[in-house]
Amino acid sequence: MDPFVINTLASIVATAAPLVFAGVGETLTEKAGVVNLSLDGTILLSAMAAFAVAYNTGSLWLGFLVAALIGMAIASIVAVGSIALEQEQVAIGFVLTMMTADLSSFLGNPYVNLPGPYVGQQPIPFLADIPLIGPVFFRQNIVIYASYLLIVLAWWWMMRTQPGLKMRGVGERPASAFARGVDVNAVRYTYTALGGALVGIAGATYSLVVKLGWSHNHTAGNGWIALAIVIFGGWDPWKVAGGAYLFGALKALGSVLQRNPAFQNVPTQIFSTAPFAMMILFLALTSSGLTDRFLDLFSPKVRNRLEAIIRGRAPAALGQPFHRD
């Protein structure tokens, strides 16, 4: 196969990895009923911190650890503010986004455009030699491999384990979960912190793996994309990951087309904004009556399957505080 195609596919997989971390992390948080809107700022701050720590200590892992802790701490502010203080989750998240973004610029100033440590290629023996799949998926590094594992693990945890069952219950109907003896708020704190840690790892993945180093607004915009992908993916880890790869592919396609002489007269902004427009179009289509008519063409059994695939629904209690009575 054309090495250009393989390289492009491999870069899609790599650049999608931080969106997988952030998207799956936010999925876990939202499945428990909490919206952490601070993703964009959290990713910036943790990307900056990961780079700064790795630069100063020389330890990449310490960089990842600090990034995860920062993500966890910011998410915990959202959790405490919304659960204990009963403030609007959206408002807290929004303010945190702006604050952490500015903080990343301020604290990250000394590190702008410095060459620093990064995670290099770590091909997996044997698997890396499989034609096409090998170079695309297995000639990456441990962080990217961890993002594959996360997808499977998150799905398994949500759908197959008792804690996952409780987490989904808490996000759907906290009153019912409480009736069964589930500590609703403890579950929400746990998954908000866990999701936050994954968002922090997403930040470190940018500065240490896929978009090396640090600059002002280094990752700006990607947090919002991750939030959109959670909705696009219908709160399902597989589909959220699919959304991350699709977004990466659309972006890659844009840059490929841009270089093609046939599209020379098309403004470059078209290519950079097209993925967003296509996502909106997809969301609008899947929630329209048109989809219902399309689905009605199938037998009820097939219809239900199809509907489950293309349609996702927000956890019913998303963003709502829980009161006993």
Next chain:
Amino acid sequence: MRVEMRQIHKSFGPVHANAGVDLTLEAGRIHGLLGENGAGKTTLMKILSGYQSMDSGEILIDGKPVTFASPAEAIRAGIGMLHQDPLDFPPMTVLDNFLLAFDDRLIPDRKRGEAMMLELAQRFNFPLNPHVAVERLTVGERQQLEIIRLLALGAQVIILDEPTTGISAPQKVQLFATLRRLAHEEGKAIVFVSHKLEEVEALCDEVTVLRRGKVTGHKPMPVPIDELVRMMFGQSIAMPDKPPVPLGEIVLRAEKLLITGHRLEIRDASLEARAGEVIGFAGMEGSGQSLFLRTIAGLIRPKRGHIFLDGEELTGRPYREFMRAGISLLPADRIDEGLVRGLTIAEHFPLRRETPFFIDWEENRRYVEKMIEFYNIKGRPETPVESLSGGNQQRVLLALQPPKLKVLIMEHPTRGLDIGSARWVWEQLLKRREDGTVILFTSADLDEIMTYSDRVVIFFSGQMYPPIRATDLTVEELGYRIGGRAAPDAEA
């Protein structure tokens, strides 16, 4: 297992929902807990099943005092409750609903759980498919799932709160058969909470009646229906006399209305009302009387038929025009439908009064202060309406009504009010007749209906009967009629 509740007290703000209630539940018996909406049945059962704390009182299981801090503790002690709106997880599968917090290992054994669930379902002939989402089930099937879930958790006492609301007739038959089997063959104690006399009569072994937070009777079944009605609705205390007012012309005319509600259809409903007339609408909760009155008020559009006010047709017009024409509705849910939660008393008046674009708040305040004094409202202009007692909320609602009205519709005008407030409300209503206002009202209090109505309209499960003059009726007869049957002497 024997459960005793002793002297249970519970207040919500000014409302004494349970005022010293005693209740004893025995294994192997179906215990009916009967009472009108708001009588305190659900509060009592939520206390027993750990959802709500009590202010004072005690609960004994087999003679030993217990306290439940949560529903989970109650179910561990063997007490489970099936809520009116089942507490399940609609988008999740039946099996997930069954397993959640049941098989409490990290990875639940889904095969074993499914086998256990199906075995229980088969025992009671519940056609439950473990792999469909609960939201695709009917309310009856969701109840079935909750019942087997409670049984799987080892419930010895099962409380069902108004379980027949929203389920089909065959499901009801099956539910009753299941409850009989659970009680009489498997020795469970069943509490059947209902406001429907005929269901309690058909199912229960004994009955406790609650009224306004107090037990008005506890007897083994069968109990004569009229006795149950008296325990449920009671005799009211002396209320203001109703001086006769000569009736005027026909003001309101409803012709052959066809009204479809949530689960009810009313056909061929016609009514004529004269200026100054008071018409009481009697029926069990949800028999159609509210649907009819809300149609007259312009909130619900009839499928067929006509509504005339002073000869002018209003059918199909928006609610605003009904209001402008002089029809007003004071809903039973005063705080959520009648008033606006979060606004102060003073802020309510510009919503109903003609005010310029820029409201003159000083002028409004002086006006509101006058109204507060005149209507004897215990509150200040800046008091938020939700912190008022029910009686004062009703006073605010009445104070908001324009001085001239053609038709005033009241749902439960005195529900939840103390005697003084109730008396005052009726004085106001009766005074309005002198201006030719037609008063239409529903009430669960049959004495209230008999005392104030010129004519009475009876509803029974969607059927509207022609108006009867109140002088041709007795409270006992009315009690029989709203239960869907004729009085014994009428049958003879």
